[in-house]
Amino acid sequence: MKKLLILALGLFCLNAVNAKISWEITGSTLTVSGKEDIPSYNPYDADISTAPWFMKRKEIQKVVIEDGITAIGDYAFYNLPALTSVTIPKSVKKIGNMAFKYCSKLTSVSVPGAVKSIGNEAFLECTNLSTVTIADGGLTTVGNDAFMKCEQLKSIKFPNTVKSIGHSAFKSCQNLQSVTLSTSLDSIAGNTFEECYALSTINFPASLKSIGIRAFYGCNRLGSISIPATVTKIGSHAFANCDNLKTAEIAGNMSAIEDYVFADCYNLTTVTFSGSVESIGKRAFSDCYRLKNITFSNTLKTIGEGAFGQCSALQSITLPNSVTSIGDYAFSGCENVTTITLSNSLKKISERAFQNCSKVKTLIIPNGVTEIGEGAFSSMSALETVTIPSTVTSIKDYAFSSCSSLVSVELPKKLSTLGSSVFSHCSKLESVNLPAGVTEIPSDLFYYCSSLKSFTIPNTIKEIGSMAFTGTGLTNISIPNSVERIDSWAFNWCSSLTDVYIDVNPNLNFDFDFLFDGNSLENLTLAGNMPNNYYYGWYNEENFRKVVLYVPRSLYNQYASTEPWNKFAAIIPLDDEVINNPENNNSENNNQGGNSGNNNQSGNQGGNQGGNQGGNQGGNQGGNQGDNQGDNQGDNSGNDNQEGGSTGIDSFKSDNNKVVVYNLKGQRTNTQSKGINIINGKKVVIK
Numbered sequence: 001m002k003k004l005l006i007l008a009l010g011l012f013c014l015n016a017v018n019a020k021i022s023w024e025i026t027g028s029t030l031t032v033s034g035k036e037d038i039p040s041y042n043p044y045d046a047d048i049s050t051a052p053w054f055m056k057r058k059e060i061q062k063v064v065i066e067d068g069i070t071a072i073g074d075y076a077f078y079n080l081p082a083l084t085s086v087t088i089p090k091s092v093k094k095i096g097n098m099a100f101k102y103c104s105k106l107t108s109v110s111v112p113g114a115v116k117s118i119g120n121e122a123f124l125e126c127t128n129l130s131t132v133t134i135a136d137g138g139l140t141t142v143g144n145d146a147f148m149k150c151e152q153l154k155s156i157k158f159p160n161t162v163k164s165i166g167h168s169a170f171k172s173c174q175n176l177q178s179v180t181l182s183t184s185l186d187s188i189a190g191n192t193f194e195e196c197y198a199l200s201t202i203n204f205p206a207s208l209k210s211i212g213i214r215a216f217y218g219c220n221r222l223g224s225i226s227i228p229a230t231v232t233k234i235g236s237h238a239f240a241n242c243d244n245l246k247t248a249e250i251a252g253n254m255s256a257i258e259d260y261v262f263a264d265c266y267n268l269t270t271v272t273f274s275g276s277v278e279s280i281g282k283r284a285f286s287d288c289y290r291l292k293n294i295t296f297s298n299t300l301k302t303i304g305e306g307a308f309g310q311c312s313a314l315q316s317i318t319l320p321n322s323v324t325s326i327g328d329y330a331f332s333g334c335e336n337v338t339t340i341t342l343s344n345s346l347k348k349i350s351e352r353a354f355q356n357c358s359k360v361k362t363l364i365i366p367n368g369v370t371e372i373g374e375g376a377f378s379s380m381s382a383l384e385t386v387t388i389p390s391t392v393t394s395i396k397d398y399a400f401s402s403c404s405s406l407v408s409v410e411l412p413k414k415l416s417t418l419g420s421s422v423f424s425h426c427s428k429l430e431s432v433n434l435p436a437g438v439t440e441i442p443s444d445l446f447y448y449c450s451s452l453k454s455f456t457i458p459n460t461i462k463e464i465g466s467m468a469f470t471g472t473g474l475t476n477i478s479i480p481n482s483v484e485r486i487d488s489w490a491f492n493w494c495s496s497l498t499d500v501y502i503d504v505n506p507n508l509n510f511d512f513d514f515l516f517d518g519n520s521l522e523n524l525t526l527a528g529n530m531p532n533n534y535y536y537g538w539y540n541e542e543n544f545r546k547v548v549l550y551v552p553r554s555l556y557n558q559y560a561s562t563e564p565w566n567k568f569a570a571i572i573p574l575d576d577e578v579i580n581n582p583e584n585n586n587s588e589n590n591n592q593g594g595n596s597g598n599n600n601q602s603g604n605q606g607g608n609q610g611g612n613q614g615g616n617q618g619g620n621q622g623g624n625q626g627d628n629q630g631d632n633q634g635d636n637s638g639n640d641n642q643e644g645g646s647t648g649i650d651s652f653k654s655d656n657n658k659v660v661v662y663n664l665k666g667q668r669t670n671t672q673s674k675g676i677n678i679i680n681g682k683k684v685v686i687k
Contacts, residue, residue, distance in 0.1 A: 021069075023053060028061035028082070032069060040073035040096055051076060058082060067091050072099045074119065081105065090114055095122050097143065104128060107152075113137020113159075120144045120166065127151050134159055142169050144189070151175060154198075158182040167191050167212060174198065181205050188215050190235060197221065204228050211238050213258075220244055227252045229275055236260050236281065243267060251275045257284050259304065266290065269313075273297040280307045282327065289313060296320050303330050305350075312336060317357075319343040326353050328373070335359065342366050349376040351396070358382055361405075367391055372399045374419065381405060388412055393437075397421055404428060407451075411435055420444050420465065427451060436460045441468045443487065448472070453496070457483070464490045464514075479503065481528060486510040493518030504529040512536040512564075516543040524568075525550040536564050544568050 021034035030053055032038060042048040053060065061082045065072070067089040074096040077083065083103045088095075090112045097119035100106060106126045111118065113135035120143035123129060130152040136159040144166035147153060155178040156170065162182035167189035170176060176196045181188075183205045190212035193199060200221040204211075206228050213235035216222060224247045225239065231252035236259040239245060245265045250257070252275045259281035262268060268288040272295045282304040285291060291311045298320045305327035308314065314334045319326075323343035328351040331337070337357045342349075344366045352375040354360075361382050365372070367389040375398040377383065383403045388395075390412045397419035400406060408431040409423070416437040423429055424447035432455070434441070440463045446452055448471035455469070459480040466487035469477070476499035477491065484507045491497060497519045502508075506529050515521060524547050541564065549568040551559045556573040559565040 025053060025056055025060065028059055029064060030056075030060045030062070031064045031066065033066040035068045035070075037071035037094075038065075038069055038073045038076045041075040041078070043075060043078065051078070054078075061085075063087070065089055065092065070094075072096055074098055075101075078102065088112055088115075093138075095119055097121060098124070100126060102126075107131070109133070111135060111139065113139075115139055117141040118143055118146050120146065121148070122146045123150060125149045129153055132156055137161065140164070142166055144168060145171070148172060154178070156180070158185070160184050163187075165189060165192050168194065171195060181208075183207060186210070188212055190214055191217070194218060204231070206230055209233070211235060213237060214240070217241055224248070227275075229253055234258060234261050237263065240264055246270070248272070249274065250277065252277070255279060257281055259283060260286070263287060269293065271295070273300070278302065280304055282306060283309060286310055296323075298322050301325065303327060305329055306332065309333055317341065319346075321345050326350050328352060329355065332356060342369075344368060347371070349373055351375060352378065355379055361385070363387070365389055365392070370394065372396060374398055375401065378402055390414060393417065395419060395422055398424070401425055408432070411438075413437070418442060418445070421447060423449055425449075434458050434461070439463070441465055443467055444470070446470075446472050463487070466490060467492065469494060476500065481505050484508055486514045488513045489517065490514040491519065492516070495520060498522045499525075501525040501527065503527045504531055507533070509533040510535075512540045512543075516540060521547050523548050523550065525574075527552065530555050530558055540564065541567050548572060550574050 020036040021038060023030065023032045041051040043050045043054060057080045060080050061084050063077055063083060063086040065088055068091055069089060070091055071094040072092060075098045076096060077100050078098050079102040081104055084105050084107055086106065086109055088111065091114065092112060093114050093116055095115060095118045098121045099119060101121050101124045104125065104127045107128050108131040109129065111134045114137055116138045117140065122143060124145050127149060129150045132153060139159055139161055140163050142162065142165045146166060146169045148168050148171045151174050153173045153176050157180040160183045163184050164187050168191040171191050171194045174197050177198045177200060179199065179202055181204065184207055185205050186207055186209045188211050191214045192212065194214050194217040197220050199219045200223060202222065202225065204227060208228060208231055210233040211231065214237040215235065216239050217237050218241045220243045222242045222245050227250045229251045232254045234254065234257050238261050240260050240263040242265050245268050247270045248262060248268065249272045254275065254277055256279040257277055261284045263283050264287045266289050269290050270293045271291065275297060276299040277297050278299055279302040283306040284304060286306050286309040288311050290313045292313045292315055296319065300320055300323055302325045303323060306329040307327060308331050309329050310333040312333060312335050314337050316339045317331055317337055318341040321344045324345045326349065330353045332352050332355040335356055335358045338359045340354060340357065340360055340363060342365065346366060346369050348371040349369060351373040353373065354377050355375050356379040358379060358381045360380055361384050363377065363383060363386045365388055368391055369389060370391055371394045372392060374396040378398050378401040381404045384405050384407060386409060388411060392412050393414050394417040395415065398421045399419065400423055401421050402425040404425065404427045406426045406429050411433055413435045414437060415435045418438050420442040421444040423432065424444050426449050428451050429449045430451050436458060439460055441461055443465035445468045447467055450471060450473050453473040453475055455474060455477065457478065457480055459482045461483055463485040464483060464487065467489045469491045470489055471493045473496055474494045475496045478501040481503040482505065484505050488511045491514055495518060498521060500515065500521060504526050508531055512534065544564055544567040547568055548570045549565060550572045553573040553575050556571065559571050
């Protein structure tokens with residue numbers, strides 16, 4: 001009822017008196033007089049009255065507040081859409097919240113020196129307000145959103161008494177060009193000047209202590225900033241998306257530059273830290289594409305995730321020895337960096353920290369680092385040499401993947417964890433050692449390392465992962481007795497691989513797919529035990545028929561009578577004690593079967609296990625071959641000087657002391673060919 005009465009008075013009375021405050025509307029001018037505060041109103045709260053002139057609000061073009069009024073209450077002149085000017089007397093000490101909000105035609109306002117505070121949203125969306133004059137005096141506080149979206153405001157000068165500016169106070173003042181800050185200002189709150197697209201310069205006073213979140217976000221014309229030494233905190237995104245910011249000097253003694261502070265400042269070229277900054281936050285300078293130079297303070301300890309990611313113009317990285325931690329992707333995509341100097345205090349190189357730093361040729365990882373994270377140095381395509389210290393015990397997945405110029409790597413003796421794909425696509429890699437502490441060759445470790453032509457698998461390895469050597473340049477490989485599992489495709493698409501030697505562990509588990517696809521395999525030697533745990537499919541059989549199998553003489557019958565072994569092109573029995581790695585072709589004097597040189601091999605294990613078979617099952621190894629080639633392979637020859645182990649051919653006949661060459665089917669040939677040949681009774685591998 002009270003509210004209705006007030007509304008009625010506003011409609012039907014041209015002037016009203018309430019205690020010491022009176023008002024009247026003459027034409028389009030509202031005059032308020034008295035010796036007290038204009039009370040606070042709220043048109044949206046039924047418990048609080050609406051300004052008595054509110055119902056006439058569309059007619060009011062001018063407001064005159066006479067001397068004696070001490071404060072302008074909340075919502076006092078809220079949403080007067082026709083208001084163009086206001087006169088505020090020197091007696092006013094406070095402008096309340098929302099006092100002139102939505103006065104969209106108001107063009108200018110003068111704030112007298114007695115005013116100590118301007119309330120929240122006091123002039124919010126006064127979209128035509130172009131001039132604000134604040135007299136020197138006692139103003140200390142500008143509230144949140146106070147001048148937000150005053151789109152025509154071009155300049156603002158604060159008296160030196162102002163200590164704080166609230167968040168979003170001038171946000172989206174798109175034409176604001178000039179700001180003069182108070183020399184007493186100690187804080188700029190979050191979003192204060194966000195999206196002030198025309199703001200080209202800002203000078204921070206020596207009194208300033210903090211700059212809030214997104215305080216200058218998107219100030220596209222801001223060209224340079226200098227943060228004074230008094231500043232102890234810069235909030236996240238404070239200067240992000242300042243497209244034309246070119247230089248930043250940070251002298252503040254602060255614990256942290258927070259996340260995204262200068263992110264997407266595309267034209268930023270130089271950053272200098274002269275203060276005692278300890279931490280640079282997540283993506284603080286990410287996507288600063290033109291950043292060429294950065295000088296870190298020697299107090300810096302932590303660089304956050306992606307802090308300098310995609311700073312593609314950065315030319316060098318020198319981390320002071322105070323740095324103890326680098327976040328994931330910290331310098332990822334810095335593709336023009338040519339030198340990296342790491343801190344001696346680092347313990348870990350984090351995930352993809354230097355990924356795609358593609359012009360670095362030499363890298364020294366400092367002593368003390370124990371872990372190289374996933375993809376830490378991946379896609380460093382110019383990297384030729386890397387020094388890994390003895391302290392490193394773990395190298396994670398993809399750590400050096402696609403380092404296409406890397407030639408050799410010496411892994412430290414203490415290394416115990418080696419991830420998958422660590423050297424995948426290192427197309428020039430020729431040499432890598434595996435220390436004794438590594439027990440697994442993980443999947444894709446050397447995937448398409450096409451220049452890797454030889455590799456020694458140490459006898460500490462228990463498992464070879466899927467595609468571990470796929471696409472390498474290996475010509476032969478020896479798998480030691482320690483290996484218990486070989487995963488699918490481990491050696492696929494090794495187009496030069498002709499010889500594989502396996503010292504069979506009793507527990508060896510494998511799928512024949514590990515061996516054949518895309519290879520030129522000619523010879524497979526299985527030493528020691530006969531494999532019992534394996535898988536093969538019908539599609540492997542065509543591959544079997546292209547490969548000669550070498551097995552211990554004592555297991556010959558088992559192989560010859562068991563699938564899939566009897567599907568191989570030939571089975572050659574070798575004496576147990578002389579089976580050698582095909583990489584080791586040193587000549588040995590071996591009596592192939594003791595006095596068996598006096599026995600015709602027709603029908604025994606050294607020859608054609610069934611007598612005259614005319615070239616079957618290993619080329620009629622020492623049996624009666626019908627002498628179609630004019631040579632009796634079963635001739636008694638006693639001792640033969642064998643290379644790499646027995647061939648199963650116990651004698652040969654030379655023609656006038658000339659070199660005699662046989663293929664693995666016992667057929668005499670005129671030339672020596674790549675792979676295994678029988679030359680004067682010796683097994684010879686020709687690479």
